Amino acid sequence: MKTISERLDYALKQAGWSQSELARRSGVKQQSISRVCTGRTHNSRFLVRICQELGVNPDWLNTGTGEVYQSDQVGSIKLIKIPLLSWYQAYQWKHLKNTLNYNDAEEWRLVPANILHDGFALRVKGDSMEGTGSKTVPDGAIIFIDTMAEYQSEDLIVVAHCDSEEAMFKQYVKDGNQSFLRSYNSLYPLISFTDDYTFIGKVKQALVEFG
Numbered sequence: 001m002k003t004i005s006e007r008l009d010y011a012l013k014q015a016g017w018s019q020s021e022l023a024r025r026s027g028v029k030q031q032s033i034s035r036v037c038t039g040r041t042h043n044s045r046f047l048v049r050i051c052q053e054l055g056v057n058p059d060w061l062n063t064g065t066g067e068v069y070q071s072d073q074v075g076s077i078k079l080i081k082i083p084l085l086s087w088y089q090a091y092q093w094k095h096l097k098n099t100l101n102y103n104d105a106e107e108w109r110l111v112p113a114n115i116l117h118d119g120f121a122l123r124v125k126g127d128s129m130e131g132t133g134s135k136t137v138p139d140g141a142i143i144f145i146d147t148m149a150e151y152q153s154e155d156l157i158v159v160a161h162c163d164s165e166e167a168m169f170k171q172y173v174k175d176g177n178q179s180f181l182r183s184y185n186s187l188y189p190l191i192s193f194t195d196d197y198t199f200i201g202k203v204k205q206a207l208v209e210f211g
Contacts (some may be wrong), residue, residue, distance in 0.1 A: 001064060004036060004062065005037050007064060008036050011061070014110055014111065015054060016115065033046075057069060080111060081108050082120050084105055084123065085120050085121070086106070087125065088165055090160075091160045091165055093120065093147065093167075093201075111144055115144060115146075118147050119145045119147045122145065124140060125139065127185055128170075128184070130184060130185050131184030141207060141208045141209075142208075143205070147201035153173055154173065157170065157172045157202050157203060159181065160197065161197055163196070167200055168181075169203070172193065179193035
């Protein structure tokens, strides 16, 4: 991230806030925030207030140096740090979670605690969850998985098959007494959700990154 606009956009995505939500919380006009996000201004007199509300380090926002966050808070929201794992690591999560070292993850991400209670992130591979309209999670998107959440029909979940060494990402569907794993992409077959599969976690949020 080479510019203030890219860094502010990143901080907003990490908080799960829109420009209008940041404006509401900080008291800064949305037009002023938009000018920073679009790169039309680099020296807004409101940057300090924006940093305070997001919990962002002003040096990082201005220059890209130093830690992203000043503390474990974004405004009034507590943040937790979660690892971005490989799909093999996700399969091994129960065994890894208490022994995972900082360098074992691709990176670590701060997410609001009201999104995840306990879990990790994954980078989507392939087009099996690319559908139409709002039902699409493209290749390369980041998904955030809560391993403590309960799930129900239509939820997106991450599971593991007993004969595989990688987790998989599907939609859970219940039809009467039968349960299935469905892809948003209709080219992929429906899978019976049998006892051969183990639930790992529920997908709480997806983030599509550009550039």
